[in-house]
Amino acid sequence: xxxxxQNGLFQLNTRNTSYQFTADEHGVLVxxxxxxxxxxxxxxxxxxxxxxxxxxxPADAGAxxxxxxxxxxxxxxxxxxxxxxxxxxxxxxxxxxxxxxxRYQSHEVLPAAQSLPGLPALxxxxxxxxxxxxxxxxxTASELYARLIxxxxxxxxxxxxxxxxxxxxxxxxxxxxxxxxCLDLDGAFTLTAFCGRHAMERxxxxxxxxxxxxxxxxxxxxxxxxxxxxxxxCRPGTTETAGGCYGFCLAYSGNFLACAQADQMGRARVLLGxxxxxxxxxxxxxxxxxxxxxxxxxSGQGLERLSHNFHDVMxxxxxxxxxxxxxxxxxxxxxxxxxxxxDRPQLLALARQAAALGIEMLVLDDGWFGKRxxxxxxxxxxxxxxxxxxxTLGAFAADVRALGLKFxxxxxxxxxxxDSALYRAHPDWAVxxxxxxxxxxxxxxxxxxxxxxxxxxxxxxxxxxxxEAKADYLKWDMNRSVCDAFSRALPAHxxxxxxxRFTLGTYELLERLLAAFPHLLIExxxxxxxxxxxxxxxxxxxxxxxxxxxxxxxxxxxxxxSFFYPACAVGAHVSACPNEQTQRTVPFSTRAxxxxxxxxxxxxxxxxxxxxxxxxxxxxxADYRRWHDLVREGDAFRLAGxxxxxxxxxxxxxxxxxxxxxxxxLARRGYAAPPCLPLRGLDxxxxxxxxxxxxxxxxxxxxxxxxxxxxxxPQYAAVQLLFEREA
Ligand code: DGJ
Numbered sequence: 179x180x181x182x183x184q185n186g187l188f189q190l191n192t193r194n195t196s197y198q199f200t201a202d203e204h205g206v207l208v209x210x211x212x213x214x215x216x217x218x219x220x221x222x223x224x225x226x227x228x229x230x231x232x233x234x235x236p237a238d239a240g241a242x243x244x245x246x247x248x249x250x251x252x253x254x255x256x257x258x259x260x261x262x263x264x265x266x267x268x269x270x271x272x273x274x275x276x277x278x279x280x281r282y283q284s285h286e287v288l289p290a291a292q293s294l295p296g297l298p299a300l301x302x303x304x305x306x307x308x309x310x311x312x313x314x315x316x317x318t319a320s321e322l323y324a325r326l327i328x329x330x331x332x333x334x335x336x337x338x339x340x341x342x343x344x345x346x347x348x349x350x351x352x353x354x355x356x357x358x359x360c361l362d363l364d365g366a367f368t369l370t371a372f373c374g375r376h377a378m379e380r381x382x383x384x385x386x387x388x389x390x391x392x393x394x395x396x397x398x399x400x401x402x403x404x405x406x407x408x409x410x411x412c413r414p415g416t417t418e419t420a421g422g423c424y425g426f427c428l429a430y431s432g433n434f435l436a437c438a439q440a441d442q443m444g445r446a447r448v449l450l451g452x453x454x455x456x457x458x459x460x461x462x463x464x465x466x467x468x469x470x471x472x473x474x475x476x477s478g479q480g481l482e483r484l485s486h487n488f489h490d491v492m493x494x495x496x497x498x499x500x501x502x503x504x505x506x507x508x509x510x511x512x513x514x515x516x517x518x519x520x521d522r523p524q525l526l527a528l529a530r531q532a533a534a535l536g537i538e539m540l541v542l543d544d545g546w547f548g549k550r551x552x553x554x555x556x557x558x559x560x561x562x563x564x565x566x567x568x569x570t571l572g573a574f575a576a577d578v579r580a581l582g583l584k585f586x587x588x589x590x591x592x593x594x595x596x597d598s599a600l601y602r603a604h605p606d607w608a609v610x611x612x613x614x615x616x617x618x619x620x621x622x623x624x625x626x627x628x629x630x631x632x633x634x635x636x637x638x639x640x641x642x643x644x645x646e647a648k649a650d651y652l653k654w655d656m657n658r659s660v661c662d663a664f665s666r667a668l669p670a671h672x673x674x675x676x677x678x679r680f681t682l683g684t685y686e687l688l689e690r691l692l693a694a695f696p697h698l699l700i701e702x703x704x705x706x707x708x709x710x711x712x713x714x715x716x717x718x719x720x721x722x723x724x725x726x727x728x729x730x731x732x733x734x735x736x737x738x739x740s741f742f743y744p745a746c747a748v749g750a751h752v753s754a755c756p757n758e759q760t761q762r763t764v765p766f767s768t769r770a771x772x773x774x775x776x777x778x779x780x781x782x783x784x785x786x787x788x789x790x791x792x793x794x795x796x797x798x799x800a801d802y803r804r805w806h807d808l809v810r811e812g813d814a815f816r817l818a819g820x821x822x823x824x825x826x827x828x829x830x831x832x833x834x835x836x837x838x839x840x841x842x843x844l845a846r847r848g849y850a851a852p853p854c855l856p857l858r859g860l861d862x863x864x865x866x867x868x869x870x871x872x873x874x875x876x877x878x879x880x881x882x883x884x885x886x887x888x889x890x891x892p893q894y895a896a897v898q899l900l901f902e903r904e905a
Contacts, residue, residue: 180309180330181287182218188285188311189218190328192335195476197328199253204238204245205281207253207313207326209362212337213422214478224364225251230443234260236279247279249443251362254280254315254326254341257355263441264391264449266360267341269461271320272349280315280324287311291329291338291495296682298429298716299471300329300338300495308495321347329471334491337474345461353459357435357451359426359472364445366414369438372406372738377726377759379403379707380738387411387446393437395453399624399660399677400431400704401711407434408712408742410481411448418816419480419858425488426450427742429496430470431713432681433457456663458674473712481741482858486813489744493811496712497719497747499692501699503811506720506746506777507584507650508536508802513543514727514753515783518551522568526577531784533581535792536799540578541586541653546571547643548598553657554621557593558600560639562646575647586651586699587643591636592684593622593657607632611664619658627683628665628676637690644695654688654718656704681713688717701749701777710739720749720777727753727781728760729772730894733842734820736775737827745829746810750776752798754786766791768896770798771840774809775827778802805838805900807831815858823847824891830859834877837866837901843891855885857901866901874904 182189186201189211198211200222211221233248236259247261257265258277270276291308293299302308311328322345329338339359345351367387371394372380385392394409396402408427416423426448428434433453440446450472461467473491477484493502510532512525529540544550546567548559562571575585594601594608601608601623608623610616616623626632644652663676692698702709702718706725714721724735732750739748750773755763773779780795787795808829817826817839826841837859860866860877867874871885880901887897 180332181311183285183287183311187220190311190330190337191215192330192332195335197337201282206250207282209251209253212363213476236260251445253360254324255360256280263447264437264439265355266357266449268355270352270354278322279318281318283314283316285311285313292327294340294468294471296685297468297470298713300331300491306333322351331491331495335475335487336491338471339474340469340471342466342468343461344466345463348463351461353461353467355454356467356469357449358428358469359450361448362445363448367411367446370410372408374403376403376705377724378731379724379735380406381734382738387438387440389440391437391439395435396433397453397455399433399680400656400709401434403708407436409436410741411438417480418482421480422478423481423484425475425484425742427473427488427712428470429473429712431709431711433677452678456674456677460672482815485741488742489814492712492715493744493746496715498716499719500697501719506699507539508799509539509541509586509779510537511541511543511751511779511781514758514781518545520545521566522574527785528783529578529581529583533583535784535795537780539584539586539651541651543588555595555597557590557595557622558598560589560643572646584650585647586653587647587649588653588655589640590655590657591640591687592625592627594625595622606666609660609662609664611662614662616662622658624658624660626665628679629667633683633687636687640691641694649698651699653701653703656709692717715747720747722749723776726759727751728757728762729764729769730762730844731760732772733825737816737820740814740816745776745814748776751779751781753781764894766794768842768894771896771898774802775840778806808836808838813859817856824853826855828859834859834861835903839885839899840896842896843893846890846893850890852887852890857881857885860901865904867904868899868901870899
């Protein structure tokens with residue numbers, strides 16, 4: 179059993195870690211340990227109690243001035259009851275008071291991972307069912323119950339946390355803040371968040387965790403390009419291979435809040451969950467609210483191990499469907515080749531050439547429907563433009579399939595253009611505040627996904643299109659942030675529920691589509707990586723990583739993405755040069771080497787390739803087939819980050835039989851010594867041959883000495899080296 183729960187001691191054990199808390203003499207859940215694996219033994223002795231001025235003592239502590247909720251490390255904290263730190267939960271009772279004080283009532287241990295209603299969650303498998311601890315708490319002065327839900331995935335060193343709140347009273351309680359995670363940790367830390375903007379997502383940014391709060395999040399209706407809902411907390415001196423570090427990641431795609439702050443005594447409080455800004459939820463009598471799941475991991479061996487934990491658990495227990503472990507179709511997407519301007523002969527010529535070059539699927543991007551020759555119109559009219567397609571969508575897709583290709587389609591279901599039949603028929607379906615003209619973004623408005631009638635319409639329309647096309651794949655895009663939050667279907671006092679209900683609505687539609695089309699591969703997208711999160715990965719096992727397809731920028735985008743998300747989830751394509759976003763020209767082989775760090779595919783017209791580029795494409799496709807299983811299923815290594823002259827990364831088979839190293843020369847300087855790259859992921863005792871370098875050494879020697887690339891590479895050149903274990 180991974181869960182120990184006896185005599186008020188609760189301990190969750192994974193392969194290398196333990197998470198522990200106790201229910202103390204007052205029924206308060208006191209956090210006592212999260213870190214390296216320990217025996218099932220209370221660590222409460224390490225929790226000091228002392229009288230601290232201006233830190234109040236709960237009434238039931240009597241004359242004990244050393245007992246204060248303000249100084250205890252807690253599993254859950256509510257505002258208003260004497261813990262003045264940033265709370266996990268905040269609510270307003272029917273009488274207008276805002277305090278809550280949750281104390282232990284009961285617990286149960288369940289032998290399997292638990293799902294969350296309408297929300298993504300890690301799931302158990304036959305081999306690894308997971309375990310769950312549910313601790314029920316009750317507010318001392320009301321009928322509000324909280325169930326803290328802890329999941330354990332021992333193999334991957336992952337703990338999950340969530341909370342449900344139930345109102346067993348007779349009048350509504352208003353939830354003002356429901357975060358999923360509250361964790362009080364001793365010691366000094368830095369926090370690394372992954373920040374950016376459209377076309378430059380997930381750039382690591384590190385700040386010390388001090389008394390001035392480190393906080394970030396999204397209020398954009400999606401997890402956002404600007405801040406990813408995942409962050410690291412590292413002990414001083416943590417590197418890729420050494421040091422104690424924690425990772426926190428929210429399986430949620432809507433507005434979120436993340437923060438870490440040292441309290442008055444220097445202990446760090448970590449919080450993660452739904453963004454409280456613009457959130458208010460009315461919890462009626464008998465109602466239950468479920469918070470999204472937070473994923474936690476600890477590594478005592480640096481960031482590489484931490485990333486492997488998240489990669490493994492997401493691949494095994496989050497991504498679903500037939501492509502969970504299967505090779506994804508090697509696709510070509512027409513977006514950068516044609517944008518909105520295409521016709522049937524052009525698309526079929528592109529597809530024919532693609533098929534001849536060994537590509538496996540054509541994805542028809544934006545512009546195939548309604549009146550959609552630019553981004554000014556057409557969204558919502560998911561009816562094929564038969565003029566552009568030279569006939570029905572079904573016939574076009576059949577022609578593509580006749581070339582030996584699978585067929586995929588782009589849609590942006592949550593959006594509507596004002597210039598569309600859908601908007602003209604249902605202007606009230608667009609998100610807008612009555613009396614205020616809603617802001618446009620990319621010229622478009624947002625559909626009210628909180629409404630069941632809107633979702634029913636979309637389900638019927640999308641299903642009809644997918645069925646007609648017999649689509650193998652859907653690219654689900656979302657090209658703007660959501661503002662003007664308002665739903666005509668919600669009463670005024672429930673308007674604070676809009677953003678969360680929007681996300682739940684999108685999840686519900688995705689779930690219905692997957693149930694109706696179980697073989698459909700959905701690739702998530704939000705102007706590239708604006709909704710790249712663990713929530714979406716539950717529905718879409720791959721996500722277009724960024725609209726920036728420049729290989730050099732992509733190195734840092736994919737680097738930042740790799741801290742939490744596995745390479746099999748990272749949509750990455752080779753596009754034409756000069757690059758559309760940066761105007762940079764990079765060798766084809768480098769573009770292919772970088773795209774091979776993700777799902778791999780193309781975003782260009784193969785008819786425009788030079789003979790050399792055609793050769794390079796054929797070679798890249800062959801390489802992809804030879805070793806992409808390492809990328810998809812193996813362990814990822816960040817050998818040299820994008821900050822230096824040479825960036826390098828590797829993927830190693832789980833059995834360590836093969837390791838693929840990719841290095842790209844980012845800058846070249848006068849008389850610089852050739853780079854010596856570190857190498858990891860080999861079995862020290864085995865011998866490995868690298869045919870490209872013409873050398874054979876033990877794994878120990880390779881890893882101790884690293885790889886010296888004797889010829890200094892020109893700027894932007896790449897090398898890919900395969901290390902194969904000798905029999
Ligand atoms: C944004 C996506 O990220 C692009 O790849 C493309 O699909 C466009 N939208 C189409 O409008």
